[in-house]
Amino acid sequence: MNSSKTEAARADDALGARLGEIRGRIAECARRAGRTPEEITLIAVSKTHPAEMVTRALAAGVVDFGENRVQEAEEKIEAVAAAAGGARVPRWHLIGHLQKNKSRRAVKLFDVIHTVDSAELIERLERMCVEEGRAELPVLLQVDLAGEESKAGAHPDALPGLIEQAATCKHLRLAGLMTLPPFYDETERVRPFFRRLRELRDEWRGRGAFGAAGGELSMGMSHDFEVAIEEGATMVRVGTAIFGARAAR
Numbered sequence: 044m045n046s047s048k049t050e051a052a053r054a055d056d057a058l059g060a061r062l063g064e065i066r067g068r069i070a071e072c073a074r075r076a077g078r079t080p081e082e083i084t085l086i087a088v089s090k091t092h093p094a095e096m097v098t099r100a101l102a103a104g105v106v107d108f109g110e111n112r113v114q115e116a117e118e119k120i121e122a123v124a125a126a127a128g129g130a131r132v133p134r135w136h137l138i139g140h141l142q143k144n145k146s147r148r149a150v151k152l153f154d155v156i157h158t159v160d161s162a163e164l165i166e167r168l169e170r171m172c173v174e175e176g177r178a179e180l181p182v183l184l185q186v187d188l189a190g191e192e193s194k195a196g197a198h199p200d201a202l203p204g205l206i207e208q209a210a211t212c213k214h215l216r217l218a219g220l221m222t223l224p225p226f227y228d229e230t231e232r233v234r235p236f237f238r239r240l241r242e243l244r245d246e247w248r249g250r251g252a253f254g255a256a257g258g259e260l261s262m263g264m265s266h267d268f269e270v271a272i273e274e275g276a277t278m279v280r281v282g283t284a285i286f287g288a289r290a291a292r
């Protein structure tokens with residue numbers, strides 16, 4: 044008997060159980076809201092957790108992973124790719140603020156960038172796509188709906204300009220909108236932020252801003268993803284409820 048194997052099997056079981064529970068809640072909530080579970084992409088937020096956890100989740104059928112730091116993601120993405128041996132291919136989502144000097148690496152590493160919030164960043168990412176030979180990079184515009192000083196995200200008034208600019212880019216594809224509302228214990232209090240983001244998405248969808256795809260809504264985390272789904276989320280970013288609590292950095 045090998046005790047470390049037993050431990051790994053136990054970790055697999057625990058992760059599988061948590062994933063099953065989250066998937067069940069997503070499906071149930073979608074049905075309640077008159078939607079189908081297939082409309083909702085579960086992004087497993089693996090930040091601070093080791094590559095082995097990602098490999099486990101990948102084996103359990105998770106495809107989409109979220110990371111918020113380029114540096115941390117780089118090592119993890121390499122380690123996961125090495126472990127998978129090309130058998131399963133994860134999709135990596137950057138969900139944290141992107142510093143301009145890391146945009147080249149972000150273009151090389153990530154499949155989708157959710158946190159585009161300035162004209163400079165759009166310009167730089169487009170240029171990096173050209174330089175790195177990347178044909179298409181799906182991006183979401185992060186909108187700051189609460190006007191919190193400390194938070195990243197574009198002011199809603201800046202959206203028209205950013206959307207217009209993104210439309211002129213040959214390589215960036217505007218895939219939708221993302222928001223990170225203030226944290227409230229009482230999840231009902233975030234509903235107006237999610238609703239507002241959906242209204243903005245609908246408005247810009249009507250003007251063709253997102254092309255044929257229709258416009259993703261990246262909103263909702265462990266404690267409030269059900270409210271987000273009720274309000275139309277197409278991508279939920281769930282960390283703690285899948286991987287457990289994060290250690291303080």
Ligand SMILES: *Cc1c(COP(=O)(O)O)cnc(C)c1O
Nearest residue numbers: 088111138264265280281282283
């Ligand atoms: C960490 C993070 C999440 C996941 O948060 P949990 O509460 O652990 O589910 C989602 N979105 C963003 C932008 C994050 O930084």
